[in-house]
Amino acid sequence: SAVISQKPSRDICQRGTSLTIQCQVDSQVTMMFWYRQQPGQSLTLIATANQGSEATYESGFVIDKFPISRPNLTFSTLTVSNMSPEDSSIYLCSADYDRVGGYTFGSGTRLTVV
Amino acid sequence: DAKTTQPPSMDCAEGRAANLPCNHSTISGNEYVYWYRQIHSQGPQYIIHGLKNNETNEMASLIITEDRKSSTLILPHATLRDTAVYYCIVRVARGGKLIFGQGTELSVKP
Numbered sequence: 455s456a457v458i459s460q461k462p463s464r465d466i467c468q469r470g471t472s473l474t475i476q477c478q479v480d481s482q483v484t485m486m487f488w489y490r491q492q493p494g495q496s497l498t499l500i501a502t503a504n505q506g507s508e509a510t511y512e513s514g515f516v517i518d519k520f521p522i523s524r525p526n527l528t529f530s531t532l533t534v535s536n537m538s539p540e541d542s543s544i545y546l547c548s549a550d551y552d553r554v555g556g557y558t559f560g561s562g563t564r565l566t567v568v
Numbered sequence: 569d570a571k572t573t574q575p576p577s578m579d580c581a582e583g584r585a586a587n588l589p590c591n592h593s594t595i596s597g598n599e600y601v602y603w604y605r606q607i608h609s610q611g612p613q614y615i616i617h618g619l620k621n622n623e624t625n626e627m628a629s630l631i632i633t634e635d636r637k638s639s640t641l642i643l644p645h646a647t648l649r650d651t652a653v654y655y656c657i658v659r660v661a662r663g664g665k666l667i668f669g670q671g672t673e674l675s676v677k678p
Contacts, residue, residue: 458611485663496655497612497668546611550663556602557666559611 456480456551460560467537467567474533475563477547482527485550487557488520492543500545503530537567570669571595572656577673580650586643588672590656593637598660601632603641605652606671612655615641646676 457480467473477486488500501509501522509522523531534541544562551558573591580586592601602617616623616630618639623630629642643650655671 487665489668496653496670497606499665499667502665548611548666556604556614556617556659558614561611562609 456549456558458547458549458558458560460547460563462563463561464564465566467565469538469567471537472533472535473537473565474531475545475547477530477532477549477560479528479549479551479558481551483549483551484527486524486530487548487550488522488530488532489546489548490543491546491562497546500532534565537565539567541565542567570667571658572669574654574656574669574672576670577675579675579677580643580646582648582676582678583645586641586646586650586674586676588641588643588654588656588674589638590641591638592656592658595636595658599658599664600660601630601636601639602657602659602666603628603630604655604657604666604668605650606655607649607652612668615654646674648676648678650674651676 459478461476486503489497491497499512500515501511503509503522503524505524505527521533544564546562548557548559600617600619603615604612606612616628618630632639653671653673
C-alpha cells in the first residue's frame, strides 16, 4: 500500500517562529494536499500542491502564512510562519495516488505553539 | 463547504452491525460517495467508495439510494477497533478535492 512519511511527528514551538513540515511519498504523484485539524475538529483543506506550479490555497489560507513547496513529484513542504498559539493543530499531508481508494494520508504533525 | 450531513455520534454493540447514514442531496452526476475513517491520533483511512451501485469490500458495505441523495456505510460485525470518526465525502473520481464535514463519531462498546 502507499506510504506517506511526515516529519516531524510533533513539535513544540515558540510564538513568532516558523516550522517547516516535510511530506515524502513513496512513488510519484501529481497532486498533494495539506490539511489542518484543530483540536476536536474535522480536517480543513489548506492548499493543493502540484509539481511545477504554485500551490492553490483555500479560502481563509494565504501563502504568506502557509508557504508550500513542491520541488518534485515525491516531496512537499508546508511552512507555518510567524506562529501563534492559534496555530496549534495537527497538520496532515495527503497524496492522490490515482488509484482506487482516493487519497492516502500521512500520520500528521502535532504542533503546539507556546 | 462539505456537501454531506451526518449524525454527530452513534453507539454500537461489539459484534453487531454498525449502520452509519449520510445525506448528500446535492450530489452531482459525476461525483462519487467516499467513506474514510480516522482513528484517534492517526491520519484518515480510506474505507470504500461508490457511484450508484452498492459496493462491498473486506472492510464494509456501501448502500446508495436509487436517487443517490443518501447512503449508508455498514460495518457488518463491529469490533472495538472500529471506534473512530467516520467521514462521508462526495467528490469526482479523479483529481477532486476531499472536503471533510464533521463526520460521525462511532463508539463500539463491549
